[in-house]
Amino acid sequence: MLVYLKLHLLLLLQALHQRTVRMGKLTILTSADALIESLISKAYKKALDFYEQEMKVITNILTVNK
Secondary structure, three states: OOOHHHHHHHHHHHHHHHHHHHHHHHHHHHHHHHHHHHHHHHHHHHHHHHHHHHHHHHHHHHHHHO
């Protein structure tokens, strides 16, 4: 009976460890997703800033040529 309880406890600990590892991988994936999202957001902001700057230049050129 004691051997059975030890085996059962070991199986529970192993299952808990596997769950923790999976949760750790999920955390890593979530962190990677957040990093990718942040990089995309920064790139989008830079592209938008560049577009706005170019539109100002074009507007100034059109205004001067009137």
